[in-house]
Amino acid sequence: MSQDNLTRLSRRSLLAGGTAFFASAALAGPQQTLRPVARGGASSESAAVPANARPVARQGAVDLIAAAGLAGQVGFVISDVATGEVLEVVDGSLARPPASVTKALTAVYAMEILGGDYQFQTQVLGTGPIVDGVLDGDLVLAGGGDPNLVTDELAQLVTQLADAGLKQVNGRFLVWGNALPGEKEIEPGQLDQLGYNPSLGGLNLNFNRVFFEWAQSGADYTVSMDARSETLRPVVKMARMQIVDRKLPVYAYAEGAGTDDWTVAKGALGKSGSRWLPVRFPALYAGDVFRTLAQDAGITLPVAALVNDLPAGTQLARFESVPLTQMARDMLLYSTNLTAEVIGMMATAKQAGVPQDMRSSAATMAQWLTERTGMVLQLSDHSGLSDQNRVSGLDMVKLLNAAQVQAELRPLLKTIAMVDENRRAIKDFPARVRAKTGTLNFVSTLAGYLDTDTGRSLSFAIFAYDPAAREESLSSQDEQPRGASGFNSKAKKLQQDLLQRWAMLGRITG
Template sequence: MKTTLTRRAALGGMASALATAALAEPPLRSLRPVARPGAPAPVVRDAIDEVVARAGLGGVVGVAVADLETGAAFDLHNSARPLPPASVGKTFSAQYALEHLGADHRFITRVIADGTISDGILDGNLILVGGGDPTLLTDHLADAAARTKAAGLREVRGKFLVWNGALPYQPLIDPDQMEHLGYNPALSGLNLNFNRVHFEWARNGGDYRVTMDARSEKYRPDVHMARMEVSNRDLPVYTYEDGGTEDRWTVARGALGNGGARWLPVRHPELYAGDVFRTFARSHGITLSAPERASAIPGGTVLATLTSGPLTEIAQDMLKYSVNLTAEVLGLTTTQSRTGMARSIRSSAAEMNRWLLSDKGVAARMVDHSGLGDASRITASGMVRFLSRPEVAGRLRPLLKDIPIRDAENRAIPNHPVQVVAKTGTLNFVSTLAGYIRTEGGGDRAFAIFAADLDRRAASKQSGDEVPAGVRTWNRKARDLQQALLLRWGTV
């Protein structure tokens, strides 16, 4: 196909539109809360309309908020209008995984000797076996190579194989996104560094010096399965060609300037992991052949095992840093656990949608587990219904990110009495926020704010600009609206 570091440190580095009727669901319990001592009075509907209108966003804004104690809803604005949730959709994937896999679920990566070892010599194949771990980093493979050496291995006379069959291979998360975006990588049962390779360039006389590496907190091994060529052109900035066993990139010389760096997606993650492991094995005196894909589940003697952190920790990092690959791995792993098979991201998302409707009473149409695909749809009311369920609030609320209340200069106000934890979501001309508010009076509310100008988004996709004209101003207005609503709901 040809087309025109600690874990937290690495994370920090990082269908057509559905008709409204397709997501029809019962309205939230009431537009007017039942009065009780000390309860806030509901806000008149016209007032929320005016707040939204003043933001001047264009497109559609959907808003809903509900009291967690009574279930009573107020400030509803386009709350039954299906809109893209963007990364707010990761809350569904986190809950889906935590409920079915368990908070202490861990992913296992192994190094296996398939053959007889005698006097440190393996008469057979060495296999790097993935277990789907979305948090596997270069430092971990360095540790696996050291453990393999410590197990007594010093020579391999067979092949070096990599197995990615724990999850179905997906060449990218969203086919409608630009191919060079690092947050839209391939995924499989063997992933590394969130399936991103670090591309760096620097002017060297009249030319450029370029490197492709798998950097992490401790190491910076060169990568051989991803190649970059500087091309004498101005546009397109990047092109990609699938070389079968390598990723072949070109970059426009006119776009490079004096130097810089960025993460690019990896399309052959199992070979990427094998490439890096091979480098570390060589540093321990173990020479391996170029990695090849294993066609079946391997057996043999386990020489080294890597175990991920618990699922609660993985989910929290995924929500905090909005990691698309982690969300997709959690969704696919959960579907595979529940049904015995996950064929693709889209089919797994459909299974998650069925669970949401049958178990949570929420009609969502997610096309993936990360919210990267802009064809996903959920209503603000549906989002609040999901967040208001006790088992969801109990699991997710402790994992969500603190959202500070800010002043007119966009500075966080320390020790503000209104406390918010939520998940953000951003696509070009889509901005979402959903989570929980503790009011200054100690009440608890669930809320959702979805804003989308889908006409401008469609036009921006046609333009081919990674950061289209007008999107920064639009996003700032969306964030200003979010702040105005959070303050309003926290103080009334």
């Protein structure tokens, strides 16, 4: 579900249908190739397939799809990177939800527009002088959009203030998060408690999530809400939890006056546990945590208040993020939705000269990709969390084959291990796969590059989508709808089967 499977507390943990084909005789023995001789007759893929798409071997491809037992729509495209030749295709022209493969598109866009050296900046400003440890004016925590800012880094800003001798503020403590237009959640309509569907804006912290922890104590529970990171666990006051006696829903959210008010069903808790919950007021969340950290450092601040326009002031402290190249690599590895949305929106702000809301920005990014590559796609976000995004396999490999895209994207993609029937890594497998995965309930995708040890490079896109089951799952009120796990497992098994087949055939023809 584009879920950030995050369990540790380090930065890495916080980052945390119908079938159409060209048929030919089955391949056998050493003559196996991705370029068999065609039988007569027309293909059912239709004129949408490029003229240079050659007939394909029936062995494995269509039969593997049939054997996978996946309901809905399943398709793929495999092409030669050097020539752009489409070597094998099943329903390649049908546009489907790419899920988190969308993040690969966003990485290309952001790297091109912002540059790999781009860094986000978070500042603390003072609107007056500091005299004898007292700021005679307002203190402003000003976000620059950094999607990966965590509590430990916020504490570095506090340390800079303490080192400058600040002890007290006579004015207000203001937080500014309007470097980017805010969104209360990336994809409306999903369950309240999904931590991978947080708010976003110009001031973000801990991927805009709060850590909820509980433990049974007699007939009652002790609960806590904190902003933990690798070394710190400051208590959060603007997010509150109440345990109630009910069966469903397990979690319910209500928006307070700058507060996130949660309730949870008592019967669902068990003896103890924890999870990340989204926050819907990210700038106030960051301000709440900053104030606690400041108090621990001996700096007294009033309660944080939002400000729409950034006040003029003197920079008292600054934190710069890692360069975009590293941020994009982590985003593709851990599939962090907030990172994708922010870097996409920041790139649009630079390209268009003015920040755009998330959906407008996604449409602008889609138009840019179309103009640069000729691919046709529909985007509602930059992360793939929306199932309204659409791209075809043929268009996806068209993007992957572009020379500039290869140079920027290939080094950022994670290695996909080839495994045997027991899910053990295959030792000395004669090819390397670098790709982006994508997962929603009843959507499973994979796209990237397959490089054989003979030096041949292939690009591919594999899309599986069951629209009927997907639609039903959205109204189930279940974080793991029935059948979703099975669909995902079958889809990933099919991806392995296809990639291993292509790797062996690609070596022979390479």
